[in-house]
Amino acid sequence: MEDKIIVRVANGGDTHYAQTITNEMEASAKARGTGIAKRSPEYVARKMEEGKAVIAVMPDGTWVGFCYIEVWGHESFVANSGLIVAPEFRKSGIAKKIKQRIFNLSREKYPNSKIFGLTTGLAVMKINSDLGYEPVTYSELTDDEEFWAGCKSCVNYDILMSKDRKNCMCTAMLYDPADHQEPKQTSKDFREKSKIYERFMKIKQSRLLRWFRKKEGGNGGAAPIKSKSFFQIFFHL
Ligand SMILES: CC(C)(COP(=O)(O)OP(=O)(O)OC[C@H]1O[C@@H](n2cnc3c(N)ncnc32)[C@H](O)[C@@H]1OP(=O)(O)O)[C@@H](O)C(=O)NCCC(=O)NCCS
Numbered sequence: 578m579e580d581k582i583i584v585r586v587a588n589g590g591d592t593h594y595a596q597t598i599t600n601e602m603e604a605s606a607k608a609r610g611t612g613i614a615k616r617s618p619e620y621v622a623r624k625m626e627e628g629k630a631v632i633a634v635m636p637d638g639t640w641v642g643f644c645y646i647e648v649w650g651h652e653s654f655v656a657n658s659g660l661i662v663a664p665e666f667r668k669s670g671i672a673k674k675i676k677q678r679i680f681n682l683s684r685e686k687y688p689n690s691k692i693f694g695l696t697t698g699l700a701v702m703k704i705n706s707d708l709g710y711e712p713v714t715y716s717e718l719t720d721d722e723e724f725w726a727g728c729k730s731c732v733n734y735d736i737l738m739s740k741d742r743k744n745c746m747c748t749a750m751l752y753d754p755a756d757h758q759e760p761k762q763t764s765k766d767f768r769e770k771s772k773i774y775e776r777f778m779k780i781k782q783s784r785l786l787r788w789f790r791k792k793e794g795g796n797g798g799a800a801p802i803k804s805k806s807f808f809q810i811f812f813h814l
Pocket of ligand 1: 605606659660661662663666667668669670671672673674695696697698699700701703704
């Protein structure tokens with residue numbers, strides 16, 4: 578079935594998929610219990626019309642997956658956001674194909690822009706590493722206010738702001754066209770470190786949550802993140 582799936586740049590004729598896509602984005606975020614920069618069907622439809630999105634569909638028109646491009650800081654940064662695959666098509670390499678296509682599209686349209694992503698998922702970290710992205714600190718991302726305003730709809734927004742936008746639940750990853758390692762190297766690094774990444778992502782998330790609850794006067798009980806924890810060194814925080 579997977580080899581029949583068409584992965585292509587979306588266009589104005591795809592806007593009827595927009596509602597299905599945003600519904601699935603919301604349902605998936607709820608199911609995972611994670612945050613999401615919520616997007617409206619109109620926003621997604623506009624991305625399609627502008628040719629700034631990649632869609633995957635079956636030959637009969639069944640929707641399979643989606644991802645879109647956002648441009649920040651006067652084109653100095655590009656984000657490949659909103660990656661989503663319909664549950665019945667997951668774990669068969671579709672996200673990887675969509676990400677490869679949107680990465681190529683981003684490189685064609687914005688050859689000098691740094692490409693970045695924020696994610697809580699190991700699958701996305703793996704896909705990004707295969708494309709040449711590396712984990713970075715938030716300070717290396719765009720400071721475009723509009724980008725960060727997009728996080729307002731995420732359940733973790735207060736944590737992000739409490740950390741002065743220097744840290745949150747997501748891991749930041751970046752591809753810098755002017756200074757990057759070969760995908761072969763970043764992919765190898767990820768394979769070697771994926772267990773550590775997974776473990777430290779969990780530690781970071783639970784520590785951030787407990788720190789935030791305590792700060793808010795709740796009963797988290799944990800000590801705040803110390804200034805030089807292993808995790809902070811690991812992610813250069
Ligand atoms: C994350 C998501 C897009 C992955 O889609 P998918 O089509 O199942 O992913 P793929 O089959 O292309 O898998 C890509 C790689 O990630 C790995 N992977 C997939 N799911 C994984 C998981 N839950 N944990 C760890 N690795 C995972 C796969 O093994 C594959 O690695 P490989 O190249 O070594 O085989 C999909 O699960 C989804 O839509 N989730 C909900 C929305 C979401 O989390 N979006 C990301 C927002 S940043």
